[in-house]
Amino acid sequence: GAVVSQHPSWVICKSGTSVKIECRSLDFQATTMFWYRQFPKQSLMLMATSNEGSKATYEQGVEKDKFLINHASLTLSTLTVTSAHPEDSSFYICSASYGTAYNEQFFGPGTRLTVL
Amino acid sequence: AQSVTQPDIHITVSEGASLELRCNYSYGATPYLFWYVQSPGQGLQLLLKYFSGDTLVQGIKGFEAEFKRSQSSFNLRKPSVHWSDAAEYFCAVGVNNNDMRFGAGTRLTVKP
Numbered sequence: 001g002a003v004v005s006q007h008p009s010w011v012i013c014k015s016g017t018s019v020k021i022e023c024r025s026l027d028f029q030a031t032t033m034f035w036y037r038q039f040p041k042q043s044l045m046l047m048a049t050s051n052e053g054s055k056a057t058y059e060q061g062v063e064k065d066k067f068l069i070n071h072a073s074l075t076l077s078t079l080t081v082t083s084a085h086p087e088d089s090s091f092y093i094c095s096a097s098y099g100t101a102y103n104e105q106f107f108g109p110g111t112r113l114t115v116l
Numbered sequence: 117a118q119s120v121t122q123p124d125i126h127i128t129v130s131e132g133a134s135l136e137l138r139c140n141y142s143y144g145a146t147p148y149l150f151w152y153v154q155s156p157g158q159g160l161q162l163l164l165k166y167f168s169g170d171t172l173v174q175g176i177k178g179f180e181a182e183f184k185r186s187q188s189s190f191n192l193r194k195p196s197v198h199w200s201d202a203a204e205y206f207c208a209v210g211v212n213n214n215d216m217r218f219g220a221g222t223r224l225t226v227k228p
Contacts, residue, residue: 046215104148
C-alpha cells in the first residue's frame, strides 16, 4: 500500500518551454503532497507543500511563478516548470501524506528533467 | 531550528563487513526518524522508521537502527554488507506540520 507514481520518469525539453510533472497517489487519498528537488550528489530540498484544494506553500527562495503547483484532487498534484532554463535541470521527487500522526511521507520514483 | 546531520559523506566497506551509518538530529521534541536508501536515478525507498516504543528498530534488507535520545542519534547498522547495498543513504526527521528534513546523505561503496 501507499504507492506514489510520477509521470514522466524523465523529460527533455528546450529552453523556454514549460514542462508538467504529475504526481499521483495510487491507493490512498493524499491530504498533503510535497515537491522536492535534488541536484546530483546532493540531498533533497523541499520546494513546496500543497494541500488539496488550497494554494501551495513554497519554501523560501523557491519562485512560485516559476514552479506552479496544483493539487486539484486528493490523488493528483502537478508541478509545472514554466519557461524552463538549463539551470532548472534536476531530479524532481514528489511525496504524499495521508495525515497520519507521524508525518510519514510516501515518495514517488522521481522525474529527471533536462533542459537544453 | 530542526536539522539532521550525517557526518560521513562517503563510506567504503568490504563486502561481508559490518556497516554503521551515523545520523544526528537537532529537534526540541521526540522526533519521528527515518532512513531511506536511494539507488542512482531512482526514488527513495524506506528502510525503517522510528515513531515510539522499542528504540532498536528492524527494517528491510537486514538493516536496523537504534534511537539514542541522550546522543540525539539514530544510526543505521547492518551486520554484513552485500554488494547490492551500494547506494546513497538518507536520514530524515519528521517535524511538525507534515514537514520532513533530510540529512545530506552518505554514499556507500562496497568493495568486492
